[in-house]
Amino acid sequence: MNARLLHSPMAQFPVIDGCLSVGGIPLTQLAARVGQTPFYAYDRRLLDERVALLRRTLPSAIELHYAIKANPMPAVVQHMAGLVDGLDIASLGELKVALDTGMDPGRISFAGPGKRPPELAAAIAAGITLNLESFNETETVARLSQEQRRPARVAVRVNPDFELKTAGMKMGGGPKPFGVDAEQVPTLLRRISELNLDFQGFHIFSGSQNLRAAAIVEAQERTFELALRLAADAPGPVRLLNIGGGFGIPYFPGDTPLDLEPIAANLERWLPRVKDKLPQARIILELGRYLVGEAGIYVAEVVDRKISRGQTFLITNGGLHHHLAASGNFGQVVRKNYPVAVGNRMDQMERETVTVVGPLCTPLDILADRMELPKAEVGDLVVVFQSGAYGLSASPTGFLSHPPCAEVMV
Numbered sequence: 001m002n003a004r005l006l007h008s009p010m011a012q013f014p015v016i017d018g019c020l021s022v023g024g025i026p027l028t029q030l031a032a033r034v035g036q037t038p039f040y041a042y043d044r045r046l047l048d049e050r051v052a053l054l055r056r057t058l059p060s061a062i063e064l065h066y067a068i069k070a071n072p073m074p075a076v077v078q079h080m081a082g083l084v085d086g087l088d089i090a091s092l093g094e095l096k097v098a099l100d101t102g103m104d105p106g107r108i109s110f111a112g113p114g115k116r117p118p119e120l121a122a123a124i125a126a127g128i129t130l131n132l133e134s135f136n137e138t139e140t141v142a143r144l145s146q147e148q149r150r151p152a153r154v155a156v157r158v159n160p161d162f163e164l165k166t167a168g169m170k171m172g173g174g175p176k177p178f179g180v181d182a183e184q185v186p187t188l189l190r191r192i193s194e195l196n197l198d199f200q201g202f203h204i205f206s207g208s209q210n211l212r213a214a215a216i217v218e219a220q221e222r223t224f225e226l227a228l229r230l231a232a233d234a235p236g237p238v239r240l241l242n243i244g245g246g247f248g249i250p251y252f253p254g255d256t257p258l259d260l261e262p263i264a265a266n267l268e269r270w271l272p273r274v275k276d277k278l279p280q281a282r283i284i285l286e287l288g289r290y291l292v293g294e295a296g297i298y299v300a301e302v303v304d305r306k307i308s309r310g311q312t313f314l315i316t317n318g319g320l321h322h323h324l325a326a327s328g329n330f331g332q333v334v335r336k337n338y339p340v341a342v343g344n345r346m347d348q349m350e351r352e353t354v355t356v357v358g359p360l361c362t363p364l365d366i367l368a369d370r371m372e373l374p375k376a377e378v379g380d381l382v383v384v385f386q387s388g389a390y391g392l393s394a395s396p397t398g399f400l401s402h403p404p405c406a407e408v409m410v
């Protein structure tokens, strides 16, 4: 059988004497070390392995950027900064985290609609690249550049004239708040030239969480075609071509891991043509979820168990206030269970079908709905896998005023 199909998210975290481990530390010991539950744990060795996999599979000319919003924990970002070629940020808060790592500002870029003047001014002062998302933003950047007597480094974020097929979240094509419509880009490029901004290139991001290599290949082809077309109107050489990412990870039964080979082959095919037409361009793949998502788990403790009309419930001290995505309320249309385990009973044969919920007074606070798990008791540790991306920072931590969640890097 194909090794890809045998992939299980749990296999990344070895079991030692019946207990799941992270970075060689059994979960019960790690919980004691953290000093509390719930917590998120991220495994730095898995981050290393994921970047190494991309480096050995993709053409070496492809640069890798980490999109911080997937997991902005400073220790994670610091570690990623040592592995990738650049960081992508989407706010002033993320700018601080990125700069604190020591990453060269020339390798940090800032995308996102609605950047406010203080954010833009900070970005210009830092010398990072601003991905322009509108005509108004361009004028503001020019005014702030004049005030600082420093031409801002800018790239144009393009809202492409195509969509990434089967993406979990579409972020390009059709009317969108992100980027400038491809057909308006030549006009914006003229304005960038008039305003004497330091033009760097293009950013074309079309979507997220895609597990189909064929769809990513097609999006990349159309991205290269579009970039080559737009480059004809560029006010200077294209130094940066960010072709987005969209690489997904498997969450649910039936999901298979993304096959990188066809993507690598397609990039290999396109690179000579792109290098020929845009000889100065660094070609950048920006990834968030794919880099960090599988390297993290969420751990909550069972605080009660009860049976209601024949259904067994495990109630934990963690829930949607820390892990909105696992509850199914972060962009899912139909709720499905993330992979879940009882971390301190990995070898136990006695199993039961349970619903794992959090302590919040809302029926939305579900971590696992009618799942077969080892029979668990109060004090056991429920683990949610595939939790390294869009976890804590994507959750409504203030909702119901429960204690904060911890995060550790192991």
Ligand SMILES: *Cc1c(COP(=O)(O)O)cnc(C)c1O
Pocket: 067, 069, 070, 088, 111, 205, 207, 208, 209, 244, 245, 246, 247, 286, 287, 288, 289, 290, 389
């Ligand atoms: C969110 C985002 C990313 C990261 O997306 P992932 O699905 O986590 O890889 C990359 N680029 C931009 C512009 C984004 O907004």
